[in-house]
Structure formats: structure tokens, C-alpha cells
Amino acid sequence: MSDVPRPLKIAGQSVRRRDLVEKVTGAAEYCVDVTMPGMLHAKVVRSDRAHARILEINTGEALAHRGVVAVVTAADLKPLFPRFGHIIADHWILASGKVRYYGEPVALVVAESLADATDAAELVRVDYDDLPAVLDAEEALAAGAALVHEESYPATADDSFKILAGGVHETDASVEDRPTNLAHEVTLEWGDVDQAFADAAVVVESQAGYPMLYAYAMEPYNAVASYGDGELRVVSTAQHPYMVREDLARVFGLPLAKVRVIAPYLGGGYGSKSYTKVEPLAALGSWVTRRPVKLVLDIEESIYTTRVDSAQVQVRSAFAADGTILARAFDIVMDSGAYADNSPLVLAKCVNRCFGPYRVPNLRVRGRSVYTNTAPASSYRGFGAPQGNLAGETNLDRAAEQLGIDPADIRRRNLVAKGESLLPGKRGMDAELVADLDMVVASLERDRRDEPGYGIGFGCAASDAGAFPVSTAQVRIQTDGSVTVLSGSTEMGQGSRSLLAQVAAEELGVDLDQVAVVQSDTAITPYERTTGASRTTTLVGLALQRACADARAKIRQMAAEVAGVSPESVADAPGGVELPDGSTAGFGDVVQRWFGGSAGEVTGIGLLRREGPTQEMPPFWEIGMVGVGVDVDLETGHVVVDQLVTVADVGFAVNPKAVEGQDLGAATQGLGAALYEELVYDGPQLVNANVVDYRVPRMGDLPRKIDLMLAERRDGVGPYGAKGAGEGTLNPIGGAVAAAVARAVGRWPTRLPLTPERVWRLANGIEEDD
Amino acid sequence: MLPRFDLLRPTTVAEAVGCLSEESVPYCGGTELLLAMRAGLYRPSALVDIKRVPELRGIRLRDGVLSIGAATSHRVVALDALVRGQLPMLATVEQGVGNARVRAQGSVGGNLCFAEPKSDLATALVAYEASVSLTSAGGTREVLVSELIQGAYFADKEPDELLVSIEIPLPGDHDAVYLKYQTMERPTVGVAVMNDRSGRRCRVVVGAVGEVPVVWEGTDPSEVVPDEIAELVDPVVDLTGSARYKRHVTAVYVRRALRALEGSHPS
Secondary structure, eight states: OOSSOOOOSSTTSOOOOTTHHHHHHTOSOBGGGOOOTTOEEEEEEEOSSSSEEEEEEEOHHHHHSTTEEEEEEGGGGTTSOOEEOSSBOOEESSOOSEEOSTTOEEEEEEESSHHHHHHHHTTOEEEEEEOOOOOSHHHHHSTTOOOSOSSOOOBOSOTHHHHHHOOTTOEEOOSOSSOOSEEEEEEEEESOHHHHHHHOSEEEEEEEEEOOBOOOOSSOOEEEEEEETTEEEEEEOOSOHHHHHHHHHHHHTOOGGGEEEEOOBOSOOTTTTSSOSSHHHHHHHHHHHSSOEEEEOOHHHHHHHOEEOEEEEEEEEEEOTTSOEEEEEEEEEEEEESSOTTHHHHHHHHHHHTTOSBOOSEEEEEEEEEEOSSOOEEOOTTTTHHHHHHHHHHHHHHHHHHHTOOHHHHHHHHBOOTTOOSSTTSOOOOSOHHHHHHHHHHHHHHTOOOSTTEEEEEEEEEEEOOOOOOEEEEEEEOTTSOEEEEESOOOSSSOHHHHHHHHHHHHHTOOGGGEEEEEOBTTTSOOBOOSOTTOIIIIIHHHHHHHHHHHHHHHHHHHHHHHTSOGGGOEEETTEEEOTTSOEEEHHHHHHHHHSTTOOOEEEEEEEOSSGGGSSSSSSEEEEEEEEEEEEOTTTOOEEEEEEEEEEEOSSOSSHHHHHHHHHHHHHHHHIIIIIOOOOEETTEESOOSTTTSOOOOGGGSOSEEEEEEEOOOOSSSGGGOOOOSSGGGTTHHHHHHHHHHHHHSSOOOBSOOOHHHHHHHHHTOOTTO | OOOOOEEEOOSSHHHHHHHOBTTEEEESSOTTHHHHHHTTSOOOSEEEEOTTOGGGOOEEEETTEEEEETTOBHHHHHHOHHHHHHOHHHHHHHHTSSOHHHHHHOBHHHHHHHTOTTOHHHHHHHHTTOEEEEEETTEEEEEEHHHHEEETTEESOOTTOEEEEEEEEOOSSEEEEEEEEOSSSSOSEEEEEEEETTTTEEEEEEESSSSSOEEEEESOGGGOOHHHHHHHOOOOOBTTBOHHHHHHHHHHHHHHHHHHHHHHOOO
């Protein structure tokens, strides 16, 4: 391998998605398509109250129903470890003793048909004794509030959480002696904040509310599980099959090798399918009945399974007269629902990301993740960044207005430079943020209209990617020189199957159509920590490059043995090797000749951990740079997005079309929270837990002008200088829309989504309750 | 998932009417009925599939009355030459109902029987002073659409009655517009204005905002005071807005509808 960069042939090309045709024609296999011999069907009996003691569960009538094989309750959990949760194992598989939110699983009816299970589920009688409920974070934090959890749970042994969460001065106050509704608390502080505020020319105070959301993967959670002979096999809609495997192994007391988790194509993830969801329920059903059990949730059940943390954020910032940031202080309260799931990490990331990619000499952030008697919250695309960024960017825009400084200039003045530290002890900034911002502003200004009701807004974000660098990959070189790539990373629509094929083809010098990619089967594909934090291109890409290099080294060795020359004299060639005599041999030739006959195979292995280029955390900064122009109907408050401008600062786009698609998708998802989406609780129950009343962006909502730009400066640690993409663009959309609307109507909003009525009230100065 | 039910498939109106009861209900497009059944809100023991009854389909003009068979889909109405020629506003309304799947699948009769308060069609038909023909074993009766729609999801139709057709008396020299304000899956407010110049009558109908369409009648559009019409409506508070906001946008859309009416004036 020489140090001279070779021209790239396949990486950098906008190749067609591998899954395109089968997904469009409906031939693609999703989890819901998977059946197992002798399979039963399960239906979950759910709590119809927010907080109540379970007095009795009467299963007799349900058990007598036609086709019912078992009715599983918490009593069946006795021989098992009854909870899951990778940070705090607080999540009961079935409610035990009490229910903590409307929709919580109380029992599982397992029957010969789904119709039987569904009918019988209505016959399970649960007697409750209602408890006082805390339905929002403010209530939950009040003195004397009812407790969602009376006990505290020991943290799991996974210390990567701390490394991922890490700001250097972070404190962790999650486990207290006296239980409260505080699921987790994080603080981050440096400098002398109070002094800086005292010295400031201008102090700007603002608040921002980020709505409770549903990630809205088109495919609801589902799984099919089979337990038998001390082995568990689960096919599920899991982004992270290896993490699910750990939870299941703990629940059932099985060796990791005896738990097999398979994730076929996912119908969207967006973080909502990170970590364990319905797998323990399906597995429990099978453990009780000793037959395979399939569990498919509907949309309403999925919404009650995992939602997005809502957040209330208070911000104070101190500025010099020229707009230089002197200090910032944030107070973040997240409503994390009844169980912690991944919310502690979402909170930690929100704390790290709320103040933006700016030089902040004095900083104080306090973040609290709060238990409430509502559906549990967990990961969501952007990971705490959308919640925090909205607050920070809106505050900065308001400061620019107060100081009479152009909102782009105040950002240029404060953005960290390339290589500069943003979080102490972390990797320096690996991007050119001012250059990115200039691209956004230039595009936006080109089509800006000076009309009443028109406004532009833009925003910047940089996320310390929560991509923990543990990744493995394998390539198997076949006797005809074709290549099988094995990866535990999940294809969930983001296009990793194409990308991994491109990297392997590039590294081995074979045609793209000679590469097959197999993903996400813990019995077959090698370990991958997660498919999240926009990690795949960078981390799996590096592991795969190493696997290709390993395969090449083995093949050179074998070619040398066969030809009777020294291994050092054998060089790499596209799709094979070059021997000292100048002749070449393809991979297949070498494999066949070494094994003899037309048999054999060579496996290359790539391992990645925290060392070398991936020693420093984060492995890359995920950048978000966006701008919007909006038209507001001043009579109704209805907002139409006229312009959308994004810059994908990805270092190198392995598949440029795919990067653009990810950016447009992330931006559109961000527009959902900015303008339309919000889960609304009325008492213990959601009023819009369905696809009609939970309004997501539609084709007709797409901006009239869409300018998706790439900034490729080869400044990432990933293959060919690549960095992660797919989430960054979502993060600053909320703040950009808020600023654009504020400039269109003359007042600053304090919460999203900016529904027509809210914008109309804002424009006319009418309070929300008036 | 759908609960179990029997499926009956009559081929004549008489046969269909014979199948109907409290527990045995007409089924055509299923765009409302099947959703309600899937959600567990409604469990009839039998569905009477009326799609195979030819008398319930088609659009005819008879003695100055346009008659639309109850099983006719929104899409067919929207594209029908008679409708487009005689009642262009109705064609526009039907072109904008729900989404493409609902328009292809949903029937006009089902839409009215369900009495969905956000129905565009009901608002438009009230503006035209249309009526429906209801048949049971005991005979047939005509009911104005404005009287059929009694409340939210409540139509004046007995379980043994079948809605056979919609009857729209053709107005003479007239202009009509329908404008709706829609930001979610269903409209927040729909305003139909029907100005019958030959009869010196003007009707403004406001639907979707309350449980039932509200009607204002006068002789000329110049008499309409949008803010007064906004006071007539009784808004249902939901995720699309508060009562105050819905009254406000009602006035805005009445104003816009009147402006559109002026613009639509034939030369």
C-alpha cells in the first residue's frame, strides 16, 4: 500500500441503491414478512391508566377463548431477569406491581391466530388502584410529587455511556439516595460564568420548547422469536441487533452465542429502533409456550412504545458589544417518560450540543431528564441536538437583533475554526464552519424576496458524534474472485448496503456487481456496536477497509507460496495480485491454486477500536448547516417553506446522491417538528396517537426551492476523508424556521411546532390562552 | 385488524334493503367504515356490499335535477362531463376530497351517511340545496342534505334505510365557489358560496368548522358580512385550532371565497 493517493474509481460515484428495485416492487423482505414453523401470534394487553397499582390480573376468560395458548403476565418473569435497558435497566418487560403509563404492556396473549389473540386480549381483566400521576416534567419535579419509580436501579456495566456522554467537567447525579423523579442529571461547566455575565455589554435571555415527537418510521415495531434447547432466535426491527442480544441474554440467562438476533431491512429507524423494544415480549411469549411467537405492533402501540424526549430550555448569553460570546448558561429539562431507555445519553448529548459550534469561554449547562407517567422516550435522529440547538440558535439570533449585527456575522465571529477545541478534551473541529455558513447564506440570499410575510433563517450545529469506535467487518473472497462483505450494521433505508459495497469494490479493485453485502445477523455477521450516530460510513467503512487489506495480505501470501516467490515481491493489482515477473493473477485464481481444485475461500478481518485515528472522541463532528426562507400567510398564520438550503460537510461523499437524500430527509424530518408535529397529551392519554392526527410533512409540503450542497474537503478520519452524514442537517432546522418566522411576523416564538394558530397569535400578539 | 363479519352481496336495491338492519350495514368504499371497524369502534355482524347494485351507480340528468347514484366514487363525480358542465363547483370539490385513494375508493353516499363533520361534499351539497333519496321496505323518502346531517357522525337515516341517490336541482344562471383551509388531513374550514342570479338568491355555507354545516341566506353576495358569519359558527375545538382561531379563519375564508366568486364571474 503506497502513500500516494490513488484515483478513486467507485467511491465517490452516485451508484444506484442496491435495495431500490426490490423495495419499489415489494419484493424486499422486512421483519413483518418473516414466519417460523408452528408460529403463534401475540397481542399485548396494555394499561388504560397513567399510574396505578395492579391488584389482580384475571386471565381465566382469555385463556378459555378459542385458540389461546397462554396469557403471560409479570408472574411468569420470576425465573428471569425481568427488566431491560442498556444504561439503567429499569424497563419492566411486563408491568410488575404497578403501571407507569397509559399503554404500558401488562400482559401478553399468545394464540394460534392474530384474530384469536386480539379478541382474547380484550378478555383479560386487570383490577387497578389508581395512584396520583405526574403527567409532565414540571409536575414530576415539584415537591411531594408522586414517584414514577420508588426504587433506583444500578447502572449497567457498559462504561461506554460515560465515554460517549463525556464533557470533562461532567458530573453524574443519576443515582441518589432518596428516589425522585430525576432519571438523570448532567452538568457541564467551565470558566467564570458569573463574572462574564457581570462584565457583559448585553445579556440576552430566552426560552425554547421542543415538542414531544414520534419518529414515525413507516414500519411499526415487530419481532418474531423462537426459544428452544437453551437457544433463542429473534428476528426483529432492531437498529442495533448486538445491543438487543445483550439485553436478551441477560433476561434469559443465556450465553451471548446462544442468542441470535437478525434484523432484515428496516422500514425506517431514525433512532426510534435503537436498543431493545418488543424483542423481550416476543421472546417471553416463546419462552412460555416453547413455540415461535410473532408480535406486530400497530402505529398507536408503537407511539406508546417509544417517543422523542420533549424539552424546555432556558438560555442566558452574555455578549461583548461586537457580538463576541462571553458566556452562556443553559437549563434543560427533558420529559423522558416512564422509563429511562436511552434518554440519559440523549440528555448528555443535548448538554454538549446546546451551545452550538461556537467559542464559549465561560459555560454552565444543567440538564435534567425527568421520569413522568407518559410513554417512554429514547433516541431520535440528532440525539438531543435538535432540542438544544433550537434554544441556543434562537438566543443567538435574538442577540444579533438586539446588538444590531447581521445574524450571519454574529455566527462568523463566534464559530470555532478548524482544529480549534469546542469541548475540552475532545477532538478539535474537523470542519470549516465559516465556509459552510457562507455557502448557506449565499444560496439563501440569491432567492430571498422582500415581501411582507417573507423571512429567512439559518442555523449551525456541530454534534460530537456518539459513535463509539467498536466495529468489525469481514470480506470473504470467493473462488471466482467475487466478494461477500459481512457487517453487523443494519440497512434501515440510509443506504449502507450500497456504501459498503462501494468501499469493498474500491479497496479490492473489483467491479461493484461482484460484491454482495450481508448485514445484521449476530450468528453470521461480525460484531457491530450500533447502527446509530451516523457512524457507518466512518467506522464500518474503516473496519471494512482493514478487512480488505487483511484479505489482500493473505492473498499475497498465498500467491507467493503458489508461485514460490517471497511475499514481499508480490504486489496488489486490481482484483488480484501482480507477481515479480509482471504477470497478474486474479483473487479467484490464487484461492483456487492455493487450496487446489476449485474450492476454498479467503476471509479478511477488519477490527476497529479506540486507537490511532479513532483514539480521540468523537471520531468526527457531525455538522449541520441549513437555511430556510418561509412565506407566512399573515391572515391565517400558515407557513409555507419557500427555500431550503443545506450543506453536507461530510469530508468526502462516497455516494453523493445518497448523501443528498439523507440531507433532504433529515431536513424534511426537521421541518416536521418545526411546523407540524407534536404528540399531545390530554390527561393520561395521547389525543393524536394515530397517523391521521399526528401530522408529518407530506410531498406537498416540500420547499419550492431545494439546494442540497456538498462540502468535500477530505477532512474526516473515515475512508477517503469521509465523515458521518444523515443527522446533522436535522439539528438546526428548528432554529432556522423559528428565526425565519420571527423575521416574517415580527415576534420571536418560544416553542415549536409553529402551527398556523401559534403563528397567527404570534403575529398578532395574542397569548396562547387568550 | 378487522373483526369477523359476514359479507352479503345483493345485486338489486330491493335485495339490498332486505339485508339491512341494526347489525347489518351497507358497505361500499369502506374508507370510513373499515377504519372504524379496525379501530374497534364499530362491530356490525354483517356488511352489505352494495358495489354490485347497478341502480346505485351513475350520474343522470332528469327534469332539471342531477341525480348521482350513492355508490358513485368521488373520482367519477369529479371527472363526469355532466357535473363539470352543470355544476363545476361540485366537480372542483370532489377533485379535492381527501386524497387520491379516498377519491378512487370512497362513495358519495357513504360520505353523507357517515356524517363526517369535515366533509367537503356535504358543505357543497347544502349550498346547492341538494337532497337524498332514502329507501326502505316501507317506501322511499326525500330528505334535504342540510337535514340529513344532524350532528357529528349522526345522519337522519334509519338502519333499515338505504341511501340510493343524491338529487341536485340545477340552478339557473349562477356562480359558485368552494374554498377550504386545510393544514392537516381534513379541512379546518370549508366555505361554499352559491350565487343564483336568476333566482336572486345567495347562500353561504360554512362546513368543517362545526359539527354541521352552517347556512347563511340572502339575495346578493354584497350583503354578506364575513365577521357575522363567523359568529354563526359553533367551532369544534381540536388540534387544528381553538374556537377563537377557527372563527377568525372562518371570516378570512368567507372573505376569500367572496373575492373568488367575483373573480369567477362569467363574462
